[in-house]
Amino acid sequence: MEHKISRKRHIAKTITWRVIASGTTFILALIFFRDDPHAAEKATGIAIAETIIKMVFYYFHERAWYNYNFGVKHNRESNE
Numbered sequence: 001m002e003h004k005i006s007r008k009r010h011i012a013k014t015i016t017w018r019v020i021a022s023g024t025t026f027i028l029a030l031i032f033f034r035d036d037p038h039a040a041e042k043a044t045g046i047a048i049a050e051t052i053i054k055m056v057f058y059y060f061h062e063r064a065w066y067n068y069n070f071g072v073k074h075n076r077e078s079n080e
Contacts, residue, residue: 005066007063010059010062010063010066011059013062014055014058014059014062015055017058018051018054018055018058021054022047022048022050022051022054023047025046025047025050026043026044026046026047027043029042029043029046029047030043
């Protein structure tokens with residue numbers, strides 16, 4: 001049985017992961033800049049920049065793994 005995985009799935013996984021990861025980055029940046037009166041603005045800028053850059057990287061990383069069969073076992077039905 002062969003499964004076809006759409007690019008939409010990869011995009012959805014990319015977006016949902018980035019929400020989690022960027023939220024974490026935002027919180028960490030707030031902590032690092034906590035004594036700065038512009039901490040929220042700086043944390044937001046960092047979170048937005050890393051979201052865009054890392055979503056692009058993750059998408060191509062996911063597509064590369066999808067196209068590479070490392071660790072994938074295929075079940076082949078016998079016609080006997």
